[in-house]
Amino acid sequence: MVVCLYMKLELKKISKFFPGIKALQNVDFNLKQNSIHALLGENGAGKSTLVKILCGVYQPDEGSIYLDTKKHIISDPTSSLQLGISAIHQESVMFDELSVMENIFIGNHIVKKNRLVDWSAMEKKTKDLLSNLEADIQPNEKIKDLSIAQRHIVQISRSLVHDADIVIMDEPTASLSQKEIEELYSIIRNLKKQNKSIIFISHKLDEVLEICDEFTVLRDGEVINTDLISNTNKDQLITNMAGREISQIFPKKHVTIEQEILNVKNLYKKTQFKNINFNLRKKEILGFYGLVGSGRTEIMKSIFGITKLDEGEILFNDQKISITKPSDAIDQGIVYLSEERQQLGMTGLMSVKDNINMAIMDRNSNFYVMNTLKEIKNASAMQEKLNIKVSYWSQLTQSLSGGNQQKTVIAKWLSTKPKVLILDEPTKGIDVRSKSAVHEFMGELVEEGMSIMMISSELPEILGMCDRVVVMYKGLIRDILDVKKASSEQIVKLASGES
Amino acid sequence: MKKILINRDFILFSIILIGLIGVGFANPLFVTPKSISDVLTDTSILIILALSQMIVILIRAIDLSVASNLALSGMLISLLSTVHPELPVYYFIALSCLIGTFLGVLNGISIAILKVPFIVTTLGTLSIYRGLIYFVSAGKQVYSNAFSEDFLALIHVKFLSLSFLFWLAVAVFIVIYILLNHTRFGRNLYSLGGNPDAAKYIGINENKYIIMAYSLSGFFAGLCGYLWVARYSVASTQIAIGFELTVISACVVGGISVMGGVGTVLGCVLGALLIGLIRNALPAVDISQFWQLAISGAIILLAIIINTKTEQRKEKTIMVEN
Numbered sequence: 001m002v003v004c005l006y007m008k009l010e011l012k013k014i015s016k017f018f019p020g021i022k023a024l025q026n027v028d029f030n031l032k033q034n035s036i037h038a039l040l041g042e043n044g045a046g047k048s049t050l051v052k053i054l055c056g057v058y059q060p061d062e063g064s065i066y067l068d069t070k071k072h073i074i075s076d077p078t079s080s081l082q083l084g085i086s087a088i089h090q091e092s093v094m095f096d097e098l099s100v101m102e103n104i105f106i107g108n109h110i111v112k113k114n115r116l117v118d119w120s121a122m123e124k125k126t127k128d129l130l131s132n133l134e135a136d137i138q139p140n141e142k143i144k145d146l147s148i149a150q151r152h153i154v155q156i157s158r159s160l161v162h163d164a165d166i167v168i169m170d171e172p173t174a175s176l177s178q179k180e181i182e183e184l185y186s187i188i189r190n191l192k193k194q195n196k197s198i199i200f201i202s203h204k205l206d207e208v209l210e211i212c213d214e215f216t217v218l219r220d221g222e223v224i225n226t227d228l229i230s231n232t233n234k235d236q237l238i239t240n241m242a243g244r245e246i247s248q249i250f251p252k253k254h255v256t257i258e259q260e261i262l263n264v265k266n267l268y269k270k271t272q273f274k275n276i277n278f279n280l281r282k283k284e285i286l287g288f289y290g291l292v293g294s295g296r297t298e299i300m301k302s303i304f305g306i307t308k309l310d311e312g313e314i315l316f317n318d319q320k321i322s323i324t325k326p327s328d329a330i331d332q333g334i335v336y337l338s339e340e341r342q343q344l345g346m347t348g349l350m351s352v353k354d355n356i357n358m359a360i361m362d363r364n365s366n367f368y369v370m371n372t373l374k375e376i377k378n379a380s381a382m383q384e385k386l387n388i389k390v391s392y393w394s395q396l397t398q399s400l401s402g403g404n405q406q407k408t409v410i411a412k413w414l415s416t417k418p419k420v421l422i423l424d425e426p427t428k429g430i431d432v433r434s435k436s437a438v439h440e441f442m443g444e445l446v447e448e449g450m451s452i453m454m455i456s457s458e459l460p461e462i463l464g465m466c467d468r469v470v471v472m473y474k475g476l477i478r479d480i481l482d483v484k485k486a487s488s489e490q491i492v493k494l495a496s497g498e499s
Numbered sequence: 500m501k502k503i504l505i506n507r508d509f510i511l512f513s514i515i516l517i518g519l520i521g522v523g524f525a526n527p528l529f530v531t532p533k534s535i536s537d538v539l540t541d542t543s544i545l546i547i548l549a550l551s552q553m554i555v556i557l558i559r560a561i562d563l564s565v566a567s568n569l570a571l572s573g574m575l576i577s578l579l580s581t582v583h584p585e586l587p588v589y590y591f592i593a594l595s596c597l598i599g600t601f602l603g604v605l606n607g608i609s610i611a612i613l614k615v616p617f618i619v620t621t622l623g624t625l626s627i628y629r630g631l632i633y634f635v636s637a638g639k640q641v642y643s644n645a646f647s648e649d650f651l652a653l654i655h656v657k658f659l660s661l662s663f664l665f666w667l668a669v670a671v672f673i674v675i676y677i678l679l680n681h682t683r684f685g686r687n688l689y690s691l692g693g694n695p696d697a698a699k700y701i702g703i704n705e706n707k708y709i710i711m712a713y714s715l716s717g718f719f720a721g722l723c724g725y726l727w728v729a730r731y732s733v734a735s736t737q738i739a740i741g742f743e744l745t746v747i748s749a750c751v752v753g754g755i756s757v758m759g760g761v762g763t764v765l766g767c768v769l770g771a772l773l774i775g776l777i778r779n780a781l782p783a784v785d786i787s788q789f790w791q792l793a794i795s796g797a798i799i800l801l802a803i804i805i806n807t808k809t810e811q812r813k814e815k816t817i818m819v820e821n
Contacts, residue, residue, distance in 0.1 A: 055700065057700075076702075077699055077700050077701070077702050078702030078704075081701065081702050082702075087700075089700075093694070093696065093697035093700050094694070094697060095689075095690050095693040095694050095697060095760070096693065096694070097689070097693045097760050097761050098689060098690060098693060098760075102686065102690075106686070106687075106690050106698075106701055107687065107690075107698075107701035107702055107703055108701075109683045109686055111683060115682065116677065116681040116682060117680075117681045117682060117683060117686060119681075
């Protein structure tokens, strides 16, 4: 291993605050040249905030950034690119309708002397780049026709064209197969040989130990540990990331699980999922674990009636039910809390009270006229139950903290008095205290007789909260395990497609 | 998708051809070279405006003020002509373009810098520019006697028995084709419309592109201001009223997605040609004037339905079957 002591990038005492949350606090981060540096931490630990600062999307509130020992201010994405920082994002930042070569050269088109775009030169260079990366992609293919692994390769080619010295990879292997992952590793090692520095974000500790040279662990916005990979092991990293005993954060109550309430049979949706069979019992918390994009959300959306199933049937209390639109599901007592609470769960410009009452307008009205008294009654009952921190009822929902927004969305759905609650990543991106409040609350709901299906990408949350877990991989159920008897290794293995 | 787009343009072309043949059976006089050349001349202004509107629609916006801009630019040069009819014609053309560009820049600034939503901005300037015509002309018309012979004659100049107006539209087509397909500016418009957030990450300055797109739209509206006045030998408060909707229809029929980032220059021209054909053919086959608007509207709706059907963005594939 080439160890080079030259510091490519230094972050000194970086802090970033959002209303109600300290996203980053006094973070020091050093990146050497020719090095693959793992950035670790649980969801919400501050990794993506740090990446956004490096990409110029956010500006730090405090602290400074040194590149090649010179101080720089990264004021916008353009200056980040000019400084040679290129990020391969988890979310798609590509142009689906444009060709591969155009996506690679976008913002950086090769032009001829007459300033017209030189398509043939770009095509040739794209071919060279892709064949260097040993990728079987045609320059003229549209991005939307590519697989996720191929999209990563296009993004890597883009950063090569920009001649970036620092490449940030945000969970690049999250939805790749084992073979694709091996190919990506060899590309990453190749980049390292070309004097690049790589920031590698991943939740898979085994791959971090395999491929990285150094690591930094963040927790709640602070640096917990930073060292050479050779000086650490998996257990230490887990302790660093979690920082507390699992039983402490998950106050699961003991309830007796009763009879079956929901049973789905052979659900099938073209290109999305197939052979989906599971049941849910009263007072049970059923976890859904899998990589991002393994089909978990898609199944829930079709059970809730947002998308149509191609085949399959749903039994509710032993009765076959037909759900073609969300209101059918709500009438049956099934509700779904979306992962994207801000886009799909609430209306930020409406008051907290109106948001809480949004789903039960018909029950709160007399002959189509809203009964404000009923609304306030329901809202205050919910507020008390969930401990939502509002200053006044007409306060706009968007002015609440992430945790209180999430509680507002939960309050909206609880107002419908559901029997089955589907939670999609219920604690994603909220601070630790709100997180444990949500967990505690889940326990109370189950005690009251509700059944919960919870999608989560955080294994500790699944292990701590659920009774059984459905493990998914690429649209198929790999197994349904009793959480008490399952090991985390077993679940991770199943979810990553290894047998 | 490229295949579908090529197909789409091809389908549109076929519809135009079939329509032409159909109308020819009903009224053979309509398909003589002379008559077709007249239809082309009549559609030229629509083609030019549709092409410039396309630039704006590509970045997920719309310019409702083009017809008012056209009328105001046309009125201002007409008023100048009443005082100084002796000025050379290119002087008037340049001035009309300049005024149009200026009005377009105002739209761009309002949207990009003042952050007034594009629909509000251009709806506002649609009224403001139209209102300014009343103000500058005191509600009076400018008749053909106010214009010099050159002013009126230029657009009737013929080359290969097709009018100057038609050849100008061809030139604009070529220029915009090159602009959108072979310059960085044009390609960045596509990326900005296709995925604005991603465009930001690669350092495309959205505000600059908004202002540029509206300036171009204004420039061509100004150019058409002269063309319209010269063609109809009259400037009034009422010219081209409501024409912006025809222009937008032409773009939509031509497959320019109002969701941004999708559409071909050829499709846009074909869309304009189809609309032009309908407008000219319906009277020729004795369809009552009252039906004409309804039929045009139905065709536009049909085009949009086809668009949404062909355009449905694919769901990500999670599971590989078998």
